[in-house]
Amino acid sequence: MGQRNIYERYAWFDSQVRAGRHPNASKLATRFEISVKTAQRDIEFMRDRMRCPLVYSTSEKGYYYEDGDFSLPVTYLSADELSSLVLAKRLLEDVQGDYLSHELEAVIGKISSILKDSVEGSHGVEDAVSIHLVGYVPVSDEVFGDILRACIHRQKISFSYYSPLTDQYTHRVAHPYHLFSYMGTWHMVAFCEKREDLRDFVLARVRDLSVQEDTFNRPGNFDVDSYMHATFGLFKGPATDEAILRFSPEQGRWVKSQVWHRAQRIDELKDGSVEMTLPVSNLNEIKMEVLKFGAGVEVVKPAVLREMVTQEVEKMRDLYALPRPAAGKAGNSK
DSSP: OOOOHHHHHHHHHHHHTTOOOOOHHHHHHHTOOOOHHHHHHHHHHHHHSSSSEEEEEEETTTTEESSSOOOOSSSSSOOHHHHHHHHHHHHHHSSSHHHHHHHHHHHHHHHHHHHHHSSSHHHHHHOOOOOOOOOOOOOHHHHHHHHHHHHHHHHEEEEEEEEETTEEEEEEEEEEEEEEEEEEEEEEEEETTTTTTEEEEEGGEEEEEEEEEEOOOOOTTTTTHHHHHSSSSSSSOOOOOEEEEEEHHEEEEEETTTTTTTEEEEOOOSOEEEEEEEEEOOHHHHHHHHHGGGGGGGEEEEEHHHHHHHHHHHHHOOOOOOOOTTTSSSOOOO
């Protein structure tokens, strides 16, 4: 019988106990057309594994709760479901930051307690998986907590925002739509009144934050999933170009199994090289990704991205005092 049907028996038995009807195994068996032995096992499971404070009354020939404040868990989870829950807990602990750690400490403790009692050898689940982040930007508990609450309650926020590009702070009033963690760094998608458009804000660059009493209505056509997957990378906007990157046969063996974007296309060429085609809206971001692969990738298009990479290579050549190639030998152009 399915786990939901089993939980129905637990819920019914719990309601009977709370109503002071002193249910027993016979009544449970009759109500759900099961054997008395199965019913008794259900009662023992509730008492021993779900920690229901059940006490048998010989005078009433049924059960009552020793602790009147006891609350039956909202749902019953199977061993596999509990293992999955603790796996999610383990992943969450590694990316949540201090604010979420404090807020979820009690919940995580309950999950661990339930798992310990319900799943044999469950400690291995938590030891099996972890996430290690490098280069992420931490955010203060106060800023994260205030922005999260403003996002939930649809309240406007005002703050000073630092731009690494200009090395300056600007005052902003924004409508926070959504928070997300990208490679361990927390970001906020918000409508910026100064720019009159959607913007991505890194929470760690926010200063002098103030949550206003004024509320806002999030547009009905805003879809988080569509926004996040519109184009490659973190910086969003209308797709401005289609990028084609050609990876060497050596790099191609690694890249062809990777997903950079949902709409990407992977083509394997006769010489073993791999071409990846994907939509882009911020050429600086895709340029940084291309440079990670060094000579293992070539930008086929767009021409402006190819030129951007070429200029970066020239700057690197000057940085390391390398001789420039003779005229006419700089390589084939596309």
